[in-house]
Amino acid sequence: MTMAATAGRSAISPRAAVLSYLAVSGIVLLLMMLFGLTMRLAQAQWISVSPDFFYVVMTMHGAGMVGIAGLCSAAVMWHFVRRHVPVSTAVFLTNLVFFLIGAVLILGSGFIGGFGAAWTFLFPLPAHSMGLWSVNAAAAYLVGLIFIGVGFLLLHLDIARGILSVYGGLGAALGVKQAFGLTDKAGPPPAVTASTMALIANILGILVGAAVLIISLVNLYVPSFTFNALAAKNLIYYFGHTFINVTIYMAVIAVYEILPIYAHRAWKTNWAFYLAWVLSTVFVLTVYTHHLLMDFAMPTWTLVAGQIISWLSGLPVLLVTAFGTLTVVYRSGLRWNPAAALVFLGVAGWAIGVIPAIADGTIAVNSVMHNTQWVPGHFHTYLLLGMIAMVLGFMTYLTNPQPRYGFAWLGYWLYLGGGVVFVLAFLLAGSVSVPRRYAVHVAQWLPYDRMGSIGAAFAIVGVLILIVRFFVGMRAAASAQDPSG
Numbered sequence: 001m002t003m004a005a006t007a008g009r010s011a012i013s014p015r016a017a018v019l020s021y022l023a024v025s026g027i028v029l030l031l032m033m034l035f036g037l038t039m040r041l042a043q044a045q046w047i048s049v050s051p052d053f054f055y056v057v058m059t060m061h062g063a064g065m066v067g068i069a070g071l072c073s074a075a076v077m078w079h080f081v082r083r084h085v086p087v088s089t090a091v092f093l094t095n096l097v098f099f100l101i102g103a104v105l106i107l108g109s110g111f112i113g114g115f116g117a118a119w120t121f122l123f124p125l126p127a128h129s130m131g132l133w134s135v136n137a138a139a140a141y142l143v144g145l146i147f148i149g150v151g152f153l154l155l156h157l158d159i160a161r162g163i164l165s166v167y168g169g170l171g172a173a174l175g176v177k178q179a180f181g182l183t184d185k186a187g188p189p190p191a192v193t194a195s196t197m198a199l200i201a202n203i204l205g206i207l208v209g210a211a212v213l214i215i216s217l218v219n220l221y222v223p224s225f226t227f228n229a230l231a232a233k234n235l236i237y238y239f240g241h242t243f244i245n246v247t248i249y250m251a252v253i254a255v256y257e258i259l260p261i262y263a264h265r266a267w268k269t270n271w272a273f274y275l276a277w278v279l280s281t282v283f284v285l286t287v288y289t290h291h292l293l294m295d296f297a298m299p300t301w302t303l304v305a306g307q308i309i310s311w312l313s314g315l316p317v318l319l320v321t322a323f324g325t326l327t328v329v330y331r332s333g334l335r336w337n338p339a340a341a342l343v344f345l346g347v348a349g350w351a352i353g354v355i356p357a358i359a360d361g362t363i364a365v366n367s368v369m370h371n372t373q374w375v376p377g378h379f380h381t382y383l384l385l386g387m388i389a390m391v392l393g394f395m396t397y398l399t400n401p402q403p404r405y406g407f408a409w410l411g412y413w414l415y416l417g418g419g420v421v422f423v424l425a426f427l428l429a430g431s432v433s434v435p436r437r438y439a440v441h442v443a444q445w446l447p448y449d450r451m452g453s454i455g456a457a458f459a460i461v462g463v464l465i466l467i468v469r470f471f472v473g474m475r476a477a478a479s480a481q482d483p484s485g
């Protein structure tokens with residue numbers, strides 16, 4: 001099943017569509033990991049990369065990873081939510097096409113145009129290249145992001161339409177009444193609740209993102225048209241934080257759906273489950289202010305609120321998920337296999353990564369840790385070893401129903417072992433204040449960079465094995481029955 005066939009025929013099955021998403025994700029993920037390794041090797045001074053190219057690679061890695069995180073977790077969400085509500089395969093595939101167009105524009109802006117203003121494209125940096133990239137290169141990057149955003153907007157709107165047609169309202173689909181004990185009726189399935197929170201957050205976030213992208217585009221061609229830089233930063237992080245945060249809330253559906261299958265136990269939802277999702281829906285939209293803790297021009301109350309909400313934001317859903325995971329697994333007689341182990345690892349990686357994140361969301365700590373490698377340390381923990389683990393678990397679950405797991409186990413342990421070393425290197429470097437986003441490192445920092453490079457190389461081989469396995473199993477899986485029956 002090639003991409004051309006995917007886009008051209010409308011008769012493509014939903015299952016093949018999900019597999020196409022995952023195939024694209026697997027390849028782009030590996031490529032972006034190699035970009036990451038390139039940066040690490042350059043910082044370790046094991047290879048020589050010019051600083052301006054380092055920033056191109058950093059921009060491509062950041063934008064590419066965030067985009068692919070959205071794409072693969074959307075595949076998880078769509079696969080499970082369509083069991084409960086009507087959704088359109090054509091819209092789902094349209095998002096994939098928009099994504100690919102956006103990805104080509106973004107890669108072109110970097111590797112042809114030299115664009116290197118970081119994935120966060122902070123205003124007015126795209127317009128101030130000091131001769132490193134042209135206005136058109138910056139515009140290609142911004143338009144690429146708009147394409148990806150529009151694709152996701154369509155996808156979330158289509159899911160919203162399906163959810164409204166079955167549940168009548170977003171509150172009912174979130175389980176608001178169940179959360180506050182106002183009804184005895186069973187709540188919506190977890191996949192519906194999570195998809196509802198994802199669409200509320202991402203639709204608002206993408207609209208805000210589109211606004212600031214268009215402002216930045218106009219500013220590129222009409223420099224006299226300016227905008228308040230602090231306001232622009234608020235809009236960018238509203239969009240950027242929300243988009244990457246929502247990837248975890250989409251991917252976690254894999255945990256709710258896959259672990260119970262192998263443990264032969266249902267994922268029980270209760271009022272606490274729904275309350276957690278309702279609270280996190282509110283928090284996810286306000287928590288971005290932790291990106292502004294060092295912006296003294298912000299009103300103080302917003303920063304205090306940002307600190308408190310940062311502590312609270314992820315916790316409700318994380319706690320009910322971690323607790324639910326342990327309840328499902330504990331004494332269930334679950335026979336571990338790579339798919340179950342990967343989604344379990346996803347919950348653990350998420351939970352562990354949130355601890356250094358919450359520390360950094362505290363103003364007193366942020367004054368010291370801000371812009372150190374502590375930050376890539378915590379977000380790589382819950383993204384690489386959390387969100388991506390859940391997606392790899394989903395990929396393995398879809399394509400490896402038989403009990404021939406040796407190859408996948410090898411991939412699992414290399415990915416886990418290498419990944420732990422890789423994120424620890426960032427956290428250790430951060431704890432001695434090694435700055436993030438530096439192309440050139442001084443001699444004292446090299447041991448951390450080298451430790452990180454070795455860990456990253458092992459993790460990449462592990463993920464490569466899991467993805468090769470996915471491709472091998474894919475052909476059989478495209479026609480096979482869903483392993484969940």
Ligand code: HEM
Nearest residue numbers: 033036037039040062065069118119383384436437438456
């Ligand atoms: C083996 C896999 C990976 C490697 C080797 C890697 C490596 C790196 C490195 C070296 C940096 C720059 C650190 C610095 O500021 O000094 C970075 C930044 C980043 N990485 Fe990764 N990474 C990997 C996986 C991921 C994954 C899975 C994601 C997300 C799903 C991700 C998202 C990001 C983001 C958003 C940045 C920030 C870029 C910026 O500062 O503008 N990375 N990564």
Ligand SMILES: [Cu+2]
Nearest residue numbers: 241288290291
């Ligand atoms: Cu954030």
